[in-house]
Amino acid sequence: MKTAPLLALTALVALCGCAASDDSACIVNPLNAGSTGLTSLRVGVPASFEVSAVQTLSCNDTAASQRPDSVSAEVFDPDNHLLPSEVSLTVNGMSAFVRFTPRTSGRHHVLVAFAPVGSVQQLGVYVARDWSGSPTATTLPLPRCTQLDRTTRGTWLCDGVALHEGGRTQRLGTSTLAPDVAVAGNVVWVVGSEGRVRRFVDNGTELELTGSLLLSIGASVSTIQSRLASERELWVLDSQRLHRFTFSDTGVLATAGTPPVWPSGGERSLGTDSASGLLVRTAPNRVRVVRVINWPNSEACPFQLGPDGAFAATDEPCLPLPGQPVGFEEGVVWTRVGEPFQAAGQTLRRWVVSGDTLVEQGSLVLDGQIEGVFSPLRAGFIVPDIRLGxxxxxxxVSPEQGPLGLELLPGNPQLGTELRLASPRFYWEGDNRLNNASTVVYERSAG
Structure with a gap:
């Protein structure tokens, strides 16, 4: 019975759009349409997926000319260790099944060689570990939290609304626009559209106002791009200036010196919310402003506290960073090199503060079939999510700080919720298209 290979080849030819007299060729995806979805590969779970025997296919090819007699395969983990694997030709002979059990998460490199005809296929498969955070979620009666955080005493902050234990809410804004909020322990900083900076402390019952500062016209805050907070200081990068606000031991909230104008203008926007720059603290008195000025690459320019207590640009050159920022944490910048859907693929790179500079600690190659890495940046610390279909x-981050691994998200993120974001502390999903709109929050593990 020889119909199976012929039918398989006929189907591939049809996908190429070939006419009977056509001698053109098309490129065939090495992963067959019927293969196991790559995102279902999990650490410790036996994996099986199908790989096509042909890489390019001519309209004049026949089943006999394309059907291999044998196949071999090698599977390498992210650290380039060879893993035990099995491979066998399928019934129709036009593809093979590769089987192995992943031992770690991340991108695995697979080589499949067909003989005497067929291609040597090289491809990346992505393995994710199970969710390591809290298995149970907290449901907040607040929709689509773009900014989400929680004080040490347990008060939730969502887009300018404080949610206390028992469900009581406390609005921190005085206008229809949500203020910008930053949390440091039990201290909550609020910068509102009315030109005022306020500092609150969570006393266990409510957020108690401990300081308020009405900004002068020359020191006013325009559209906030990025901010960093501690219990005593708030650093704010807006579209023009780099501000520093301090809270003294005597309870005085003040602007430290004259906010310098940072060299904005000409930079490309960052993230899905079009930020123009972000702040990365490199020392108690130093910060770098990261921006895309030489697209598609970034630079991190140093600022240092001056005698008047305000930041000032230093004479040091800006540090070049390959790629565009797609996330940041305390002392960490995530960049993406390359663009989605390009044949060359993309690389996600993680940069960590070391001394007064940023050094690479971990990367992940993203093949051409990966949609991309997406995240807003103005809302505060954010970890980029990678979309696989x-x-x-x-x-x-792996313990060895080598290739980056992957972790499955809890809940049902594949259902396309209206909003889903991850910070170093939480992963949350929000959707206000339902009558009972709410935000579901999972706490991430400390490791």
Whole structure:
């Protein structure tokens, strides 16, 4: 019975759009349409997926000319260790099934060689570990939290609304626009559109106002791009200036010196919310402003506290960073090199503060079939999520600080919720299209 290879080849030719007299060729995806979805590969779970025997296909090819007699395969983990694997030709002979059990998460490199005809296929498959955070979620009666955080005493902050234990809410804004909020322990900083900076402390019952400062016209805050907070200081980068606000031991909230104008203008926007720059603290008195000025690459320019207590640009050159920022944490910048859907693929790179500079600690190659890495940046610390088709996974740092791993998200992120974001502390999903709109929050593990 020889019909199976012929039918398989006929189907591939049809996908190429070949006419009977056509001698053109098309490129065939090495992963067959019927293969196991890559996002279902999990650490410790036996994996099986199908790989096509042909890479390019001519309209004049026949089943006999393309059917291999044998196949071999090698599977390498992210650290380039060879893993035990099995491979066998399928019934129709036009593809093979590769089987192995992943031992770690991240991108695995697979080589499949068909003989005497067929291609040597090289491809990346992505393995994710199970969610390591809290298995149970907290449901907040607040929709689509773009900014989400929680004080040490347990008060939730969502887009300018404080949610206390028992469900009581406290609005921190005085206008219809949500203020910008930053949390440091039990201290909550609020910068509102009315030109006022306020500092609150969570006393266990409510957020108690401990300081308020009405900004002068020369020191006013325009559209906030990025901010960093501690219990005593708030650093704010807006579209023009780099501000520093301090809270003294005597309870005085003040602007430290004259906010310098940072060299904005000409930079490309960052993230899905079009930020123009972000702040990365490199020392108690030093910060770098990261921006895209030489697209598609970034630079991190140093600022240092001056005698008047305000930041000032230093004479040091800006540090070049390959790629565009797609996330940041305390002392960490995530960049993406390359663009989605390009044949060359993309690389996610993680940069960590070391001394007064940023050094690379971990990367992840993203093949051409990966949609991309997406995240807003103005809302505060954010970890980029990687979208594999209809699924999203988070990059995670391996103990050896080598290739980055991947972690499955909890809940049902593949269902396309209206909003889903991850910070170093939480992963949350929000959707206000339902009558009972709410935000579901999962706490991430400390590791």
């Amino acid at each position: 209809s699924f999203s996974v988070l990059p995670v």
